[in-house]
Structure formats: structure tokens, C-alpha cells
Amino acid sequence: MTAENFPSFRMATTADVAAIVALVESAYRGESGLRGWTTESHLLDGRRTDAADVGELIGRPDSRILLAENDGRLKASCHVESQGEAGYFGMFAVDPSEQGSGLGKRMLAEAERMAREEWHCRAMRMTVIVQREELIAWYVRRGYRRIGEYQPFPYGDERFGIPRRDDLRFEVLLKDFTGATA
Template sequence: MTTDSISVATEQDVPRLNRLVNSAYRGESSKKGWTSEADLLDGIRTDEEGLRIMLRNPDVTILTYEENGQLLGCVALETKGQDLYLGMLTVSPEAQTSGIGKKIVASAEQIAREQDYRAITMTVIAVRHELIAWYERRGYQATGEKRPFPDDPRFGLPKQPLEFIVMEKLM
């Protein structure tokens, strides 16, 4: 019997979160899944210090998804005014396409409704068409706003010019 749970991350989770996020977004391991950014960016997606800083921010909550005690997914949620910003949605490359991402997003949406947020917002790299389509199937829409990709190696080293689109789903 599979037991799964979604809970709030603590600083004890930082090493596992760091491994999970980087394995899903960058490097060869990420290419096992469909959410890899390895063809777009070099470098790491996050580091332990960045995750600790996020967890110490009272406006940020990181949810973790575990199955049979194994960390398979996470998402960062940040209060931004009346909106809840969703970022760093991660599912282990080996577990992608099993519905974990849908479960994590559903939990984020439940939190947004319970806490009366206006919308969930996010930024997505504009050339990630499959990911944008995945969010659109869940009711998220592009707002028309675009933002530059950060010129900061802590977020990766672009292999081509990149920008974000802003997406949202009204609650």
C-alpha cells in the first residue's frame, strides 16, 4: 500500500530538497523527466543556503510531497500582497507523469482558497511550451506580462536569451 503525504518543509529537509530540485531541473539526471531546464541553463537551480533563506522568510512556505517516506516533490509558495506566488514546483524525474505535480498544485490551490488569496501567480520561462500547456490545462492563463530572466548565476547560466511569462489562476 502506498502512503503519500504533503507537509510543510523544515530546515531539516534542506539537504533533501536541494538534491531533489537540482536533480529535476539541471544536469543529466533531469533529462529523465520532461521538466528539465538542462538544455536552457547551466549551473544549479538552487543551493542549501538559498533554501534556508526561503524557509526563514515568514512569507514563504515550502510544501513537500513524500511517498513511502521518500521525498518526490515540492513547491514554494510566497505571499505577495493578495496573491500567492507558486514557484519551484518540482517532481523527481523518475516519478514524473504519475500525478504528483497535480496533487502538489491542488494542495497549493486549496491553501490559496482557504486563505482568501485573489489568485495564484507564477513565472514560467517563455520557451517552455510543454510546461505552459500543462499549467493551462489546470486553468492558469498568461497575463501578457513578461519579465527578464535574472542576470545572476545563482539562478543558472542561460545558454540562450530567456524571459519569463507571468501566469495566474484566479481563486
């Protein structure tokens, strides 16, 4: 891999909101999402996020949206938040044309490093829709554990999408940083 293939990481500002929303929507919904393997189009219709949600995450204390850029172009983003001893990882999006390139692994590792080094978190938590077995397996290969904890899907709240089925719920995954290498 050459140096130009390595992304640069930075924290999002309010000037990045529109680009983040476009990236997240392209990775999770609609026709462009079908190019990548992270799409939720078979589970949910509607939007994945909007400018107000992203702006709120950027402005919240102990919350960051981490961006990965290559040649000045947004290629990946994620939300990372300090929640006591654990960080929370979510709203992870990789440009569908970059999926499978290793960028997602590097982005996740950078988010974990930030949670460990900046907030001194002992673990990272996330929630994944249980029907996303391939995605859960990807996280398990990166040291996350299925801990048997579930959260209900917020049916009726279109901010999370419009469900195409009635059995959705979230599974909590956890990665313990003590003794772990990222």
C-alpha cells in the same frame, strides 16, 4: 490508485534543506533531469538553487516550502508564498521517476488549497521561462492564464543558472480562484 500511492504533504523545516536542494537539482539540471520532462538543461547550466536559498525561503514570513512524501521519501516540493491577494508558486520539482504519475497535479492542487484556505488568496501567480511551451501548456490545462506580462531573465546572476542562450525571459501565469475549483 491505491492508498499507498497517495503522497502525504507537510511543510519543510531546516532539516529538509539538503533533500530539497537535491530534488530540485535532479529535476531541473544534469543527467537525472533529462529523465523527466521538466528539465531546463537545454536552456541553462549551473545550479537551480542551493542550501542558503532554500533555507531563506523556509525562514521568510508568509513563505512555505511544501513537500510531498511517499513512504517517508521526498517525491516533490514547491515554494508557495503569500503576496497580498495572490499566492506565488515556484521552485516546483517532482522526482524525475515520478513525473507523469499525477503527483505534480496533486502537489499543485495542494499548494493552491493552502494559498486559498490559509492565506485567503484570490489567485495564484507564477513565472515560467517562455521557451518552456510544454510546461506552460501543462499549467494552462490546470486553469492558469497567460496574461501578457513578462519579466526579464536575470542574466549575470548565477543564482538562477548560467544561460545557454540570450533570449530567455519569464512569462507570468495567473489562476483566479474566484469561482474556480482546484
